[in-house]
Amino acid sequence: METITPITQDTQHTITPSVSDAEVQNALRTLLRAIGEDPDREGLKDTPDRIMRMWKEIFRGYDAEKKPRITTFKNVNREEEMVMDCGEYYSMCEHHILPFFGRYYFAYLPDPDGRILGISKVARVVSYCAARLQLQERLAEDVIEMLNEALKGKVRGFAILLRGRHLCKTMRGVRNNGEMSVSLYTGQFKTNRQLRMEFLRMAEMSK
Numbered sequence: 001m002e003t004i005t006p007i008t009q010d011t012q013h014t015i016t017p018s019v020s021d022a023e024v025q026n027a028l029r030t031l032l033r034a035i036g037e038d039p040d041r042e043g044l045k046d047t048p049d050r051i052m053r054m055w056k057e058i059f060r061g062y063d064a065e066k067k068p069r070i071t072t073f074k075n076v077n078r079e080e081e082m083v084m085d086c087g088e089y090y091s092m093c094e095h096h097i098l099p100f101f102g103r104y105y106f107a108y109l110p111d112p113d114g115r116i117l118g119i120s121k122v123a124r125v126v127s128y129c130a131a132r133l134q135l136q137e138r139l140a141e142d143v144i145e146m147l148n149e150a151l152k153g154k155v156r157g158f159a160i161l162l163r164g165r166h167l168c169k170t171m172r173g174v175r176n177n178g179e180m181s182v183s184l185y186t187g188q189f190k191t192n193r194q195l196r197m198e199f200l201r202m203a204e205m206s207k
């Protein structure tokens with residue numbers, strides 16, 4: 001039986017209560033002044049508060065209490081077939097605090113002696129891990145790590161492909177289309193090229 005070791009150490013992210021709402025709002029007011037704005041004008045006076053509340057939502061991935069509970073089931077039928085899921089994700093790049101977003105394609109190979117993932121939970125895991133300042137590569141790692149943990153490492157392999165568009169590339173600098181693909185394979189997906197091709201073919205079909 002194969003055990004996949006987590007790719008990254010579990011990160012102990014928590015929303016820090018040590019920064020007060022007033023401090024956050026003052027900092028945002030300073031940033032508004034820095035770009036030449038008047039934080040007291042009508043249209044902007046509620047913006048710092050609005051941004052602060054939005055950040056609490058879009059960065060909930062630092063809050064351990066918001067961590068989704070992942071349902072798993074005993075593999076009673078000893079399933080071994082590849083199980084796939086895909087959907088959308090939205091995240092923020094850690095270099096520019098600008099959005100990057102796109103589609104994810106996920107697959108795993110159940111262990112007949114292990115457990116089965118409640119596949120609908122994958123989307124929640126992706127969305128939770130994406131709710132942090134991220135890199136596309138680390139987002140892939142974080143998702144796999146969390147799902148591997150839920151299966152207690154009893155899985156024959158994971159595959160994840162993230163297609164993403166980065167606003168920090170499309171809005172500024174080189175102004176290319178900012179598209180980027182990242183993939184990560186573990187277990188049999190890593191050693192078996194055939195399986196990888198099948199995964200990529202299915203990802204292509206559900207584009």
Ligand SMILES: [Zn+2]
Nearest residue numbers: 093095096168
């Ligand atoms: Zn960036």
